Amino acid sequence: MTALIDVSGVTFGYGGAPVLKDVSYVVQQAEFTGIVGPSGSGKTSLLRLLLGTVKPGHGTVTRAPGVAVSYVPQLETVNWNFPVTVEQCVLMSRASKRLLPWATAQEKSDVGSVLERLGIADLGHRHIRELSGGQQQRMFIARALIRRPTLLLMDEPTSGVDVATRHEVLHLLDDLNRDGLAIVLTTHDLNGMAAHLPNLVALQQRVIAYGPPREVIVPDVLERTFGARMEVLQHLGMPVVVDSSDLGVMGAA
Secondary structure (H helix, E strand, O other), X not given: OOEEEEXXXXXXXXXXXXXXXXXXXXXXXXXXXXXXXXXXXOHHHHHXXXXXXXXXXXXXXXXXXXXXXXXXXXXXXXXXXXXXXXXXXXXXXXXXXXXXXXXXXXXXXXXXXXXXXXXXXXXXXOEHHHOOHHHHHHHHHHHHHOOOOOEEEEEOOOOOOXXXXXXXXXXXXXXXXXXXXXEEEEEOOOOOOHHHOOEEEEEEOEXXXXXXXHHHOXXXXXXXXXXXXXXXXXXOOEEEEEEHHHHHHHHHO
C-alpha cells in the first residue's frame, strides 16, 4: 500500500508539557482508522499534525506528493445561526484561485453533484440551522469532498448525536472509503463507533496500540490508554467494553 502521510518520532506541545511524545504513525492509501483515547491524550493534536496546521517540535511529518487533505471539525464548534444556506456553505469551501467572489456554473454543478452523492441534494437552499444532526454532518462532509481530497480527517464525527445518526454517519463513511477515500477520525465512543471501524490507534500521548478492533479493544490496551480497568465482552463477534464495576453489579443481580 502507498503511504500518504508518515509521522515519525514526533513530539509536539503548545509551549508547555508535550501533548504527544515520540509518536510514529503512517496513514496508508484508502485506509479507514479511528484514533481513540481520553480527553487530553493528543487525538486532535495528531489530526492537526496530519492536516499540517501545526508543526512538530521533534520528529518529522512527511506527506506524499499530490496528497490532498480535507478536515471536518466537531459540529459542536459550529455557529449554526450564521446566515448561510447549505449550498452556500459548501461553496465557501471550494478550492478556487479566482479573484471573483461568486461561484461559476461549473462550481455550482460540482456542489450539486456532491450533495446528490451524499443524499442531501434537496436541502441545498435550506438554512444550515434547519438541518438534523445527520444532515449537518453530511453537509460538512460535502464541504470536505468538494476539494477532492485523498484523505479525510474528522474530529469526533458522532459526538452528541443519537444512535440512528451515528449509524447513518458510519454507513456513509464506509461507502466513501470503499470508493477509495482514506479516512482518519477521532472518537471517544468505543462501542458505538470504534468497534465498527477496520483499524484503530489507541493514543495516550504515545501510540499504545494499532490494529483492528479485536487487537486494540482489549483490557490491557484500554487500561494503558484510559488509565482505568475495563472489561471486554464479545457480542455477535464484536468487542463490547464495560466498566468493571458494572460487571460486579450484574453478577450480584
